[in-house]
Amino acid sequence: IKRTKVAEALKRTDFGATVNVKGWVRTHRSSKAVDFIALYDGSTINSIQIVIDPTAFDEALLKQITTGSCISVVGELVESQGSGQSVEILGKSIEIYGLCGSDYPMQKKGQTFEYMRQHAHLRLRTNSFGAIMRIRHNMAIAIHQYFHEHGFYYFHTPIITASDAEGAGEMFQVTTKNLYDLKKDEEGHITYNDDFFGKMTSLTVSGQLEGELGATALGQIYTFGPTFRAENSNTPRHLAEFWMIEPEVAFIDLNELMDLEEDFIKHCVRWALEHCKEDLEFLNKMVDKTLIERLEGVVKEDFVRLTYTEGIELLEKAVKEGHKFEFPVAWGMDLASEHERYLVEHHFKKPVIMCDYPKDIKAFYMKINEDGKTVQGTDVLFPQIGEIIGGSVREESYDKLVNEIETRGIPMKDMWWYLDTRKYGSCPHGGFGLGFERLILFVTGMQNIRDVIPFPRTPKSAEF
Ligand code: 4AD
Numbered sequence: 001i002k003r004t005k006v007a008e009a010l011k012r013t014d015f016g017a018t019v020n021v022k023g024w025v026r027t028h029r030s031s032k033a034v035d036f037i038a039l040y041d042g043s044t045i046n047s048i049q050i051v052i053d054p055t056a057f058d059e060a061l062l063k064q065i066t067t068g069s070c071i072s073v074v075g076e077l078v079e080s081q082g083s084g085q086s087v088e089i090l091g092k093s094i095e096i097y098g099l100c101g102s103d104y105p106m107q108k109k110g111q112t113f114e115y116m117r118q119h120a121h122l123r124l125r126t127n128s129f130g131a132i133m134r135i136r137h138n139m140a141i142a143i144h145q146y147f148h149e150h151g152f153y154y155f156h157t158p159i160i161t162a163s164d165a166e167g168a169g170e171m172f173q174v175t176t177k178n179l180y181d182l183k184k185d186e187e188g189h190i191t192y193n194d195d196f197f198g199k200m201t202s203l204t205v206s207g208q209l210e211g212e213l214g215a216t217a218l219g220q221i222y223t224f225g226p227t228f229r230a231e232n233s234n235t236p237r238h239l240a241e242f243w244m245i246e247p248e249v250a251f252i253d254l255n256e257l258m259d260l261e262e263d264f265i266k267h268c269v270r271w272a273l274e275h276c277k278e279d280l281e282f283l284n285k286m287v288d289k290t291l292i293e294r295l296e297g298v299v300k301e302d303f304v305r306l307t308y309t310e311g312i313e314l315l316e317k318a319v320k321e322g323h324k325f326e327f328p329v330a331w332g333m334d335l336a337s338e339h340e341r342y343l344v345e346h347h348f349k350k351p352v353i354m355c356d357y358p359k360d361i362k363a364f365y366m367k368i369n370e371d372g373k374t375v376q377g378t379d380v381l382f383p384q385i386g387e388i389i390g391g392s393v394r395e396e397s398y399d400k401l402v403n404e405i406e407t408r409g410i411p412m413k414d415m416w417w418y419l420d421t422r423k424y425g426s427c428p429h430g431g432f433g434l435g436f437e438r439l440i441l442f443v444t445g446m447q448n449i450r451d452v453i454p455f456p457r458t459p460k461s462a463e464f
Pocket residue numbers: 165166205206207208229231237238239240242244246247387388389390391392431432433434435436437438
């Protein structure tokens with residue numbers, strides 16, 4: 001008979017029907033009269049209970065079906081006697097696909113996330129990671145759905161690129177050289193003098209610049225792809241490989257851009273509340289008791305909007321009132337995470353969209369305000385997370401952009417294609433980048449970014 005997924009079986013009411021479920025054993029409890037096997041298959045956070053009369057089976061074999069084993073069960077769908085689920089299966093026959101030894105690292109319940117990280121290849125089988133991965137999937141769908149509905153085109157920007165979009169030099173270099181032939185200099189250091197078919201190329205740090213080419217042709221586009229940063233930050237918020245969503249829109253101004261940022265995030269959070277109910281309830285119980293309440297709050301309330309200068313004033317006021325920061329507060333500084341947290345978690349207690357940053361702490365492409373000192377950059381700051389979005393209106397003036405590129409010492413010869421957007425029919429435009437994993441951190445209530453991506457790449461973890 002055809003396989004029934006656990007999610008579907010749990011919803012059925014045609015008791016007496018014969019079903020076949022396949023999956024992995026979450027727990028197996030046995031007593032003299034009856035065995036209970038909780039079976040999961042990934043289709044839902046819930047396991048289905050298989051009730052077994054041990055006398056009808058080979059008892060030695062039954063004993064071997066321990067946590068982690070993979071089995072196929074044919075049985076009768078019945079109304080559950082116990083509390084919890086309303087459906088269970090009276091097991092009639094069991095086929096064993098794979099037994100699981102007692103050295104199985106995911107055997108014990110309630111392991112710490114740190115422990116699970118050390119077994120990243122198997123942690124996906126836990127309840128928590130099942131929930132997080134299903135939510136991650138649903139967020140990707142929410143994102144595509146939002147942009148598709150709003151007339152954006154999904155636009156694929158290259159992963160191998162010759163441009164440093166953020167001008168921060170945090171790129172992983174791509175080489176065509178065979179790894180085992182890398183040249184070494186006299187001191188034994190590897191020399192990276194080889195390149196990609198005659199060009200210096202890297203893994204992309206952002207699809208924005210190419211995205212601008214798309215937006216100035218198609219009107220509005222978004223990218224959604226892997227992004228690489230060779231920054232040596234070992235924090236719970238940074239990955240060397242993460243996924244970024246970057247919409248880019250022609251004719252948008254700063255206020256409209258902030259509206260888009262807020263509306264988009266709210267859509268994603270609302271989507272999670274509507275489509276990931278069981279998984280969120282599980283995380284709310286196991287990881288963060290205020291999770292659902294916080295998600296509902298974000299959907300309902302207006303985000304705070306303020307300029308960088310107003311933000312600095314609030315921080316200076318806090319210092320005067322005796323609040324201690326590790327880093328001194330002064331106009332012109334880049335906000336440290338303690339400053340962002342103060343504003344978002346202590347002062348406003350909700351998401352903040354900050355704009356009009358000092359030019360010197362932001363990227364070269366941001367539109368310069370009339371004061372000549374600030375740019376139309378906008379960051380969205382979230383409780384618990386800090387910066388979740390970074391974006392800006394782009395400088396559309398060819399001359400001003402060239403001036404920025406030159407004064408910042410960015411190699412002009414790499415920029416000709418980008419400058420052509422300003423040379424031929426330049427238009428006002430802007431966009432932003434949302435760090436996908438930071439969104440997932442917020443939506444799941446998880447604390448460490450390594451725990452919301454299946455295979456985290458950080459300076460200290462990329463074992464396989
Ligand atoms: O602020 P960032 O560097 O902005 C850009 O890359 C722009 N080109 C975006 C644009 O305007 N199209 O990065 C955008 C977002 C950050 O707000 C953060 O959420 C995420 O990407 N991010 C990271 N996430 C995980 N690990 C890292 N190392 C990250 N660096 C940035």
